[in-house]
Amino acid sequence: MLNTEDWSALWLSIELAGLTTLILIIIALPLAWWLAFHQSRLKALIAALVALPLILPPSVIGFYLLVAMGPHGLIGKLCQTLGIELFPFTFNGLLIASIIYSLPFVVQPIQNTFNSIGKKPLEIAATLGAKPLDAWLNIVLPLAKNGILSAAVLGFAHTIGEFGIVLMIGGNIPHKTQLISLQIYNHVEAFEYAQAGQLSLILLIFSFAVLSFMYWLNQKFNYLNKA
Amino acid sequence: MRYLSTVFGLIIGSVSSLSYATTLEIAVASNFAEPAKQIAQQFEQQTKIQVSISSAATGVLANQIRNGAPYKIFLSADQTTPKILIETGYAVAASQFTYAQGQLVLWSANPHLIDSSGKILTTGNFKYLAIANPKLAPYGAAGYQTLSKLGLTQQLQSKIVNGDNISNTYQYVASGNAQLGFVALAQIMQKGKISQGSYWIVPQTISPLIKQDGIILKAGASDPNAQKFLNFMRSESALTILRTYGYR
Numbered sequence: 500m501l502n503t504e505d506w507s508a509l510w511l512s513i514e515l516a517g518l519t520t521l522i523l524i525i526i527a528l529p530l531a532w533w534l535a536f537h538q539s540r541l542k543a544l545i546a547a548l549v550a551l552p553l554i555l556p557p558s559v560i561g562f563y564l565l566v567a568m569g570p571h572g573l574i575g576k577l578c579q580t581l582g583i584e585l586f587p588f589t590f591n592g593l594l595i596a597s598i599i600y601s602l603p604f605v606v607q608p609i610q611n612t613f614n615s616i617g618k619k620p621l622e623i624a625a626t627l628g629a630k631p632l633d634a635w636l637n638i639v640l641p642l643a644k645n646g647i648l649s650a651a652v653l654g655f656a657h658t659i660g661e662f663g664i665v666l667m668i669g670g671n672i673p674h675k676t677q678l679i680s681l682q683i684y685n686h687v688e689a690f691e692y693a694q695a696g697q698l699s700l701i702l703l704i705f706s707f708a709v710l711s712f713m714y715w716l717n718q719k720f721n722y723l724n725k726a
Numbered sequence: 727m728r729y730l731s732t733v734f735g736l737i738i739g740s741v742s743s744l745s746y747a748t749t750l751e752i753a754v755a756s757n758f759a760e761p762a763k764q765i766a767q768q769f770e771q772q773t774k775i776q777v778s779i780s781s782a783a784t785g786v787l788a789n790q791i792r793n794g795a796p797y798k799i800f801l802s803a804d805q806t807t808p809k810i811l812i813e814t815g816y817a818v819a820a821s822q823f824t825y826a827q828g829q830l831v832l833w834s835a836n837p838h839l840i841d842s843s844g845k846i847l848t849t850g851n852f853k854y855l856a857i858a859n860p861k862l863a864p865y866g867a868a869g870y871q872t873l874s875k876l877g878l879t880q881q882l883q884s885k886i887v888n889g890d891n892i893s894n895t896y897q898y899v900a901s902g903n904a905q906l907g908f909v910a911l912a913q914i915m916q917k918g919k920i921s922q923g924s925y926w927i928v929p930q931t932i933s934p935l936i937k938q939d940g941i942i943l944k945a946g947a948s949d950p951n952a953q954k955f956l957n958f959m960r961s962e963s964a965l966t967i968l969r970t971y972g973y974r
Contacts, residue, residue, distance in 0.1 A: 570902040587903040588854060588887045670887030670898070671859065688786050689861040 501697055507674045508682035509701070515590070515678065516658035519597040523605040523654050524647065526598070531609035536618060553603045557663025564596055565668050588670035593678070596664045605654040612646025613639070645720040649713050656709045659702070749776045750951050751796055753787045755803035756891040757828060757865055757910035758938065761971045762801060765964045772958075775951045783891035785862030791816055791943060798946025799955060801825060801938065803892075804864035808941040821942035825959045826973040827935040829911035830868045832926040835900055844926035846906065847878055855882055856898040856907030858889045864936055865892045869908030872933045910936075912971035935974065 501509075534546055552560060567574045568586040578585055586592030616639060624634035640647075662680040669676035671685070679698060686695035754762040759781035766777040780787075784803045788811060791797060800817070802808045805824070811817040832847070834840045839852070846852065858866030866888070873879045889895030892910055899907040911927065914920050940959065946952035958964055968974075 565897075565901065565903065568903075585853075585903070587898075666890060670854070670856075670904075671890070672887055685859070685861065688783070688789050688859075690785075690789055690792070 501694065504673045504677065505679075505682055505694065505698060508677050508679045509698070511590075511674070511677065512659050512679040515593055515597060516655045518594060519601055519658045520605070520651050520655045522594075522598055523601060524651055527602075527605045527609050527650065528647075531606050532613055534606070535610050535613035549606050550603050552600050557600065557661070558667065560596070560600060561664040561667030564592075564599075564664065568592060568595075568668070587668050588672060588676060590675060592668055593665060593676055596668060597658045597661055600661055600664055601654045601657045604657045605650045608646055608650040608653060609643065612643045612650075616642050645716060649716055652709055652713050652716075656706060659705070748949070748951060749778050750798055750946075750949070750955060751778050751780070752799045752801065752955070753791065753795070753797040753943075754779055754781045754801045755784045755787065755938065756781050756863070756893040757803055757912055758801055758826065759893065761826075761912065761967050761973070764967045765959065768963055768967070769955060769958050773951075773954060775954070777955070781893070783859065783862035784864055785859075786891065796945050797943055798949055798952045799940060800943055801940045802864075803828070803936065803938050804867075805937050805939045807864075808939045811941060811943070815944070817941040817943050818947050821953075821956065822939050823956070823960075824937050825940045825956075826938045826968050828865070828938055828973055829935060830865060830872065830908055830928045830933045831911045831914065832906060832928060833896075833899060833909050833914050833923055834906040834925070835902055835923045836905065837922070837924050839906060840924040840926050842926065844928070846926075847873070847876060847882070850881065850885070852905035853885065854887050854898075854904035855885045856887050856889055856895045856904035858892045858895040858908070860888075862890070863892050863895075864938075865908065865910050866895070868928075868933050868936055872908065872928055875932050912973060915970070915972045918970045918972075 530549070534542065534549070565587055566572050568578075569575045570579065570585060575585055584591075586595060620638050620642065621631070621634050624638055625631070629637075660680060661678070662684070665676065665678050665681055666684070669678070669681065671677055671681060677685075679702065683695050683698045683702070686692070686698065752762065752766070759779065762779055762781070766779055769775065770777055780797070782790075784807050787795075787797075787800060788802075788807050791800060791811060792814075800808065800811070805822075808817065808822050812819050812822060832840060832844055840846050847855075857869040860866040860870045870879070873882060887898060887904055889898055889907075892913065895907050896909045896913045898904040899909065908928075911920075914923065914925065940956060942952045942956065
């Protein structure tokens with residue numbers, strides 16, 4: 500059966516994914532809006548930067564982060580000057596890595612939703628005298644609700660599945676940086692197939708449930724739109 | 727059309743000639759990756775037999791072998807793993823022999839951190855101590871045994887970070903992310919000298935020399951080159967290379 504480290508890894512993964520998603524939604528709302536409607540020469544570059552984690556192998560991201568956040572790296576030096584604990588081998592380090600790693604999975608669905616809503620509702624609200632922020636909060640946000648929800652689900656699920664980066668910058672510390680994906684890897688490599696099997700099954704069921712929920716949500720959304 | 731088939735013919739021809747060329751696939755425990763490459767190079771020059779080397783933690787390689795990895799030789803970082811592979815039928819029974827004895831060392835990239843008797847472990851004046859995953863890496867297990875013999879396991883528990891294998895652990899220390907760590911002497915030795923940082927060679931009364939055994943795997947049972955390579959491992963030129971890395 501699952502031991503305490505397995506449960507702790509599972510809980511840690513959920514905690515990390517939850518926090519990552521929360522922060523990502525806050526970052527992604529303005530960013531996605533900017534990407535959807537602003538014309539700028541920088542736009543192609545920013546869009547490419549956001550999409551980069553989709554293409555880059557996690558080992559590349561992990562390697563850069565390990566070096567940059569280490570005592571000789573740029574971020575590491577900054578942390579030392581500010582008196583902050585260095586990020587490698589800490590939960591905060593994993594949080595930063597996850598935010599970068601899952602960024603496109605949250606930004607892109609929200610950007611698509613904003614695109615499909617268009618600027619029209621805002622323009623109409625403006626003619627009725629609504630201030631921009633007021634109109635955005637009370638009209639655009641409710642309209643984008645389902646898009647934001649599916650972005651959150653995707654970001655959460657993707658973070659749960661994170662492995663390569665965690666392996667490189669986490670240090671495999673029980674109760675601190677040992678996530679469920681890493682714990683599965685540990686069990687497999689140590690030839691503990693029974694425990695690896697149980698944890699894997701949990702992840703499989705979880706992923707299937709998450710995706711089913713998302714598709715159900717999309718279906719409902721489409722149906723409401725047509726009605 | 728004819729042109730096209732010529733091209734295909736060439737591709738298929740070259741692919742098949744690649745797979746028929748007798749490459750000797752060798753799985754090597756991480757701590758021995760560098761010397762193995764040098765030994766393989768000399769072996770290739772002398773025999774014209776091609777060698778390919780894959781390295782990872784001993785436990786990781788053993789797991790790959792159990793799942794059908796096509797290695798012909800396995801150079802482990804311990805004696806137990808080869809023994810188990812023989813008992814479970816993945817390796818040739820009579821082939822096991824000790825090719826090297828390795829030394830555990832506490833190492834820091836900082837030239838002033840570690841004193842000559844390893845007192846730093848007791849004073850605990852550091853944030854992270856890197857040790858390879860003890861389930862997978864024999865040098866990791868030796869690191870934990872050292873802590874337990876010194877009675878420091880409890881005290882240092884919260885400072886330990888685990889590398890996936892011994893080279894990963896070395897990276898943690900070399901990059902300064904961990905202030906110190908248990909690595910293999912061979913990793914910090916270049917041309918017979920320890921080139922940088924500070925270190926404490928763990929005395930054999932605390933951590934005995936780590937006997938590393940090699941075996942011929944089932945995939946190499948019918949390949950005479952596998953035995954040739956193991957014989958070469960015993961040759962004076964191979965032993966010379968071993969010694970420059972601090973192995974005995």
